[in-house]
Amino acid sequence: MTTTTPSRRDRLRTATVTEIKQAGRRLLVTGGPAAISLRAIARDMGMTAPAIYRYFDSLDALVRAIVTDLFEELRISVEEVAAAHAGAPPLTRVAHLARGFRRWSLAHPAEFALMFGSPIPGVTPMAADCSPANDAGARFAESFFTVLEEHLAQHPLPEAAESLDPDLRQAFQPYLDTFGDRFPLPVVYLFVASWTRLYGMVAMEVFGHLQWAMTDIEPLFERELHGTLRQLAR
Amino acid sequence: MTTTTPSRRDRLRTATVTEIKQAGRRLLVTGGPAAISLRAIARDMGMTAPAIYRYFDSLDALVRAIVTDLFEELRISVEEVAAAHAGAPPLTRVAHLARGFRRWSLAHPAEFALMFGSPIPGVTPMAADCSPANDAGARFAESFFTVLEEHLAQHPLPEAAESLDPDLRQAFQPYLDTFGDRFPLPVVYLFVASWTRLYGMVAMEVFGHLQWAMTDIEPLFERELHGTLRQLAR
DNA sequence: TGTAAGAGTAAACGGTGTTCACTCGGATGA
DNA sequence: TCATCCGAGTGAACACCGTTTACTCTTACA
Numbered sequence: 001m002t003t004t005t006p007s008r009r010d011r012l013r014t015a016t017v018t019e020i021k022q023a024g025r026r027l028l029v030t031g032g033p034a035a036i037s038l039r040a041i042a043r044d045m046g047m048t049a050p051a052i053y054r055y056f057d058s059l060d061a062l063v064r065a066i067v068t069d070l071f072e073e074l075r076i077s078v079e080e081v082a083a084a085h086a087g088a089p090p091l092t093r094v095a096h097l098a099r100g101f102r103r104w105s106l107a108h109p110a111e112f113a114l115m116f117g118s119p120i121p122g123v124t125p126m127a128a129d130c131s132p133a134n135d136a137g138a139r140f141a142e143s144f145f146t147v148l149e150e151h152l153a154q155h156p157l158p159e160a161a162e163s164l165d166p167d168l169r170q171a172f173q174p175y176l177d178t179f180g181d182r183f184p185l186p187v188v189y190l191f192v193a194s195w196t197r198l199y200g201m202v203a204m205e206v207f208g209h210l211q212w213a214m215t216d217i218e219p220l221f222e223r224e225l226h227g228t229l230r231q232l233a234r
Numbered sequence: 235m236t237t238t239t240p241s242r243r244d245r246l247r248t249a250t251v252t253e254i255k256q257a258g259r260r261l262l263v264t265g266g267p268a269a270i271s272l273r274a275i276a277r278d279m280g281m282t283a284p285a286i287y288r289y290f291d292s293l294d295a296l297v298r299a300i301v302t303d304l305f306e307e308l309r310i311s312v313e314e315v316a317a318a319h320a321g322a323p324p325l326t327r328v329a330h331l332a333r334g335f336r337r338w339s340l341a342h343p344a345e346f347a348l349m350f351g352s353p354i355p356g357v358t359p360m361a362a363d364c365s366p367a368n369d370a371g372a373r374f375a376e377s378f379f380t381v382l383e384e385h386l387a388q389h390p391l392p393e394a395a396e397s398l399d400p401d402l403r404q405a406f407q408p409y410l411d412t413f414g415d416r417f418p419l420p421v422v423y424l425f426v427a428s429w430t431r432l433y434g435m436v437a438m439e440v441f442g443h444l445q446w447a448m449t450d451i452e453p454l455f456e457r458e459l460h461g462t463l464r465q466l467a468r
Numbered sequence: 469t470g471t472a473a474g475a476g477t478a479a480a481c482g483g484t485g486t487t488c489a490c491t492c493g494g495a496t497g498a
Numbered sequence: 499t500c501a502t503c504c505g506a507g508t509g510a511a512c513a514c515c516g517t518t519t520a521c522t523c524t525t526a527c528a
Contacts (some may be wrong), residue, residue, distance in 0.1 A: 200434020
């Protein structure tokens, strides 16, 4: 055991950190991403706003920490769904992962907006690095990847699908740089394409962008999901 | 002519209104949706912030007006692209509409975030009514609908596709309530499904959510676009 | 036991949306 | 022509916000 028992101060500190994040989460749920404010959190905790700077460098850092927690919570929620169908074939487990993602997102619209909405500050700059929250985001994606990997071990892609257009192949350079050749590129391609469809469906539903046409989006979701799975199984 | 020539005061008023919106647009482009502020706009115009309340009820109303203008601008940009291929078959014109949408969105990421990002205030409440901006949004959707209509006039859907699951049929009640039976439900279904995919692709690209895997998203976009068109042509 | 570090506070700076009382000038009607 | 009214704009104020600074007080440790 290299980790000694944490000192009393450390325990108090981590307790305060979680209390701050919980208060922020409460504000997020009741008032949306923009409602998270240091002063409101401090007010909730019976403190003054500058005290929070003992625990987080800025409001932005606090929000990033909350996002990290949310990704971990989403990952656990989704993996529980998959674990509930542990015996099922991988592809149906992928379907349950997708349904779990949709269900969690619909139950937590404010959190979804914070995690997957537009990176508000400069619209793009945040998304480039995002090492803090993206580790958690990568772990979330990992749960999809592993089940997909399992499926492909049982049902390898046909020869034809293994070859990708050269320009498409080259476009995946960032993936190759950071993840190496862990998954063959056609798998990454299928993952990105499927994830994009899943994100589009869920984002449209959570943001209410389909309310002009439909009430219950679930039948549409199921059809699109089956179409995507068919593409994966091909 | 029922409209008399506008008075001098009216002309000054509309000029000020457009100047306010232009200043807001400038702030949007340089600093993202959150950078739009009444005080900054007033500063740009050599005015004080309360003066803007002579022209807009609130910052929210001003932002909604800007969004309306943006939807109109996007619609015109997209229709110009389609008009440039007026002779082409409807389905390839749909493809050009989609490409035009992507191009405009990539060229105007801040505007895209404001128009299609998460409805920030209460995450959902705004999306329910949105009569002001949604008129413009409906006109934008209209340009897709009409070309799709043209295609289906030439290539009617096969009998089998005409029938929709009863639950799916019932889910489209909001559409039937506001638009009646202008388009058969399978067409609306195809539109919603295709639009969802298109939105997912473009949002992911504009928000930079795919940068961990790819640099150039265009090949992926083209493949997805062709897949969707094939579904429409079936 | 002295000391250093951590936790918290009050005050202040500059920023925000919004409201209210007010002035001023141009249009309008008697 | 003159009085009047209304619209545009201002300045001050209120209640928020993030952040920094200087300060106090308690706790842990050498």
